[in-house]
Amino acid sequence: SKATVSVLNCPPLQPLPASTMSAAIHKIRKSHRANATKQELTVAQVLYDMCQKSNNLKAALSGFSINSAKDISVSDNKQACVVFYPLRFIRKVKKVQKNITQTLEKKLGKTVLFVAQRKVQGKSMAPGVTVQRSRTMKAVHEAVLEDIVYPAEVCARRVRQLTDGSKHLKVYLDAKDKDRSQSRLDTFVAAYSKLTGRGVKFGFMSDAALQQVVA
Secondary structure, X not given: OEEEOOOOOOOOOOOOOHHHOOHHHHHEOHHHHHHOOHHHHHHHHHHHHHHHHOHHHHHHOOOOOEOEEXXXXXXXXXXXXXXXXXXXXXXXXXXXXXXXXXXXXXXHOOEEEEEEEOEEEOOOOOOOOOOOHHHOHHHHHHHHHHHHHOOOOEEEEEEEEOXXXXXXXXXXXXXXXXXXXXXXXXXXXXHHHHHHOOOOEEEEEEEOOOOEEEO
């Protein structure tokens, strides 16, 4: 059986009237365009405008469209936007993500994360049938984590088994990314919990090989 990882039960914003839609609508996947929210149309418009102003960006995002853009609650007075997109575009998106993220955050007034849409494939009961490693729950959760913290790099993961049987995940990011990532850690925690149903804490590591943890 297959289940999509990243289903968020967030109240949608009201769709914009059809008269306000433009060529930017093509930056939203075809099957979702008719029901696109105001926020998704805004994301699409920003991406479209940026592509029109930059030939390099236009080439990098040729054929690119988002699946959806959902809000998650970080705290009582803070929200973040998670933009989901097809996995096949992940390499292209990573190359320009820093630039488009900064522009979207200025436009939306909130932290923006890009997460590639992935599926977890359940274990098959049929004999001789194996699940691709990239579709196991562990692999998908690891990949989602890397998307959430990008462009920061994950140096190490530590899983502790607690006495009540639960597991505690501690993730260490590269210390060179600390200045940029420190203020976003609460968003990373909220997004990872929302998308995977699991908790996580973050720290920083200056040298992964020597396991040097930064306070």
